Amino acid sequence: MAVFSKTCEYAMRAVFFIAHRTASGGKVGLKEIADGISSPEYFLAKILQDLSKRGIVQSTKGPNGGFYIDSENLKRPLSQVVEAVDGNGIFIGCGLGLKYCSESNPCPLHNQFKEIRNQIYQMLSTTTIGEFNEDLNLGITALKK
Amino acid sequence: MAVFSKTCEYAMRAVFFIAHRTASGGKVGLKEIADGISSPEYFLAKILQDLSKRGIVQSTKGPNGGFYIDSENLKRPLSQVVEAVDGNGIFIGCGLGLKYCSESNPCPLHNQFKEIRNQIYQMLSTTTIGEFNEDLNLGITALKK
DNA sequence: TTAAATAAAGAGTTTTTTATCCTTTTTTAA
DNA sequence: TTAAAAAAGGATAAAAAACTCTTTATTTAA
Numbered sequence: 001m002a003v004f005s006k007t008c009e010y011a012m013r014a015v016f017f018i019a020h021r022t023a024s025g026g027k028v029g030l031k032e033i034a035d036g037i038s039s040p041e042y043f044l045a046k047i048l049q050d051l052s053k054r055g056i057v058q059s060t061k062g063p064n065g066g067f068y069i070d071s072e073n074l075k076r077p078l079s080q081v082v083e084a085v086d087g088n089g090i091f092i093g094c095g096l097g098l099k100y101c102s103e104s105n106p107c108p109l110h111n112q113f114k115e116i117r118n119q120i121y122q123m124l125s126t127t128t129i130g131e132f133n134e135d136l137n138l139g140i141t142a143l144k145k
Numbered sequence: 146m147a148v149f150s151k152t153c154e155y156a157m158r159a160v161f162f163i164a165h166r167t168a169s170g171g172k173v174g175l176k177e178i179a180d181g182i183s184s185p186e187y188f189l190a191k192i193l194q195d196l197s198k199r200g201i202v203q204s205t206k207g208p209n210g211g212f213y214i215d216s217e218n219l220k221r222p223l224s225q226v227v228e229a230v231d232g233n234g235i236f237i238g239c240g241l242g243l244k245y246c247s248e249s250n251p252c253p254l255h256n257q258f259k260e261i262r263n264q265i266y267q268m269l270s271t272t273t274i275g276e277f278n279e280d281l282n283l284g285i286t287a288l289k290k
Numbered sequence: 291t292t293a294a295a296t297a298a299a300g301a302g303t304t305t306t307t308t309a310t311c312c313t314t315t316t317t318t319a320a
Numbered sequence: 321t322t323a324a325a326a327a328a329g330g331a332t333a334a335a336a337a338a339c340t341c342t343t344t345a346t347t348t349a350a
Contacts, residue, residue: 119264142252
């Protein structure tokens with residue numbers, strides 16, 4: 001088990017990829033994104049459709065069309081991408097899968113998990129979509145394979 | 146998405162349940178466990194078969210048979226249950242799902258994720274199967290619903 | 291020593307997730 | 321104004337995860 005679903009992994013990688021490729025204007029096509037992040041093209045298409053509807057990425061059709069992220073949306077926290085795709089289960093769910101686990105009715109791991117969830121949330125909410133652009137441009141970090 | 150698979154959630158709950166019900170001798174049957182942790186009976190049966198083969202829980206067939214965990218195994222860290230069921234992906238995998246993500250070829254979230262994974266591992270490896278028995282006996286923590 | 295109780299094993303089925311394909315719509319540039 | 325490029329949409333397929341049922345093997349107690 002990974003922390004996020006495949007869909008969410010592709011979504012995050014795609015968003016980072018689009019961000020760094022379009023921060024200084026221009027657009028990038030589906031095929032190029034899929035190739036750049038090693039994801040199945042048509043599956044990624046669905047994910048981007050969804051992110052586009054939600055306004056997290058922008059797109060235009062036609063020749064020279066493609067996906068891009070405008071400067072406003074580059075500031076968006078990554079947590080919003082995760083929440084759009086996987087929901088907020090990772091932020092609020094019980095580690096043992098109990099529906100009614102809470103402060104007043106805790107599972108044995110409740111307190112330990114709370115810290116971990118907080119740390120995940122902290123990380124995702126303080127990380128913005130655009131903040132890795134420079135490292136990606138420099139090839140310091142990777143989104144492929 | 147949850148952090149662990151359903152199978153793993155049931156496994157952890159079952160192990161805690163069996164531990165606290167059999168720490169002072171005796172055995173507990175499948176139906177009672179399934180009921181005690183709100184899990185599908187036959188699905189749990191498969192999980193316990195597997196944990197039994199791996200020696201994490203013990204069992205005997207026949208009248209008065211059932212599952213139990215002996216004192217040696219009560220000391221086992223919870224990480225071994227997770228690893229038996231979900232593998233070690235949660236401890237070592239890349240947050241963005243990249244196969245070749247590493248220190249020398251990191252994804253953008255590599256360092257942030259390393260901390261989170263370490264914390265998860267830390268928690269699971271320092272938590273033993275038996276350490277919640279008292280709280281469970283006192284009804285301070287829950288394994289159901 | 292046999293019958294009942296119980297887990298183990300085997301063989302499915304259903305649901306969810308992941309992935310693919312094909313058609314339609316929109317946009318742009320020649 | 322038309323052809324090409326690209327995303328959007330709809331339908332389906334494949335794989336994995338979750339779950340169920342039935343039979344078999346084992347154990348114990350009567």
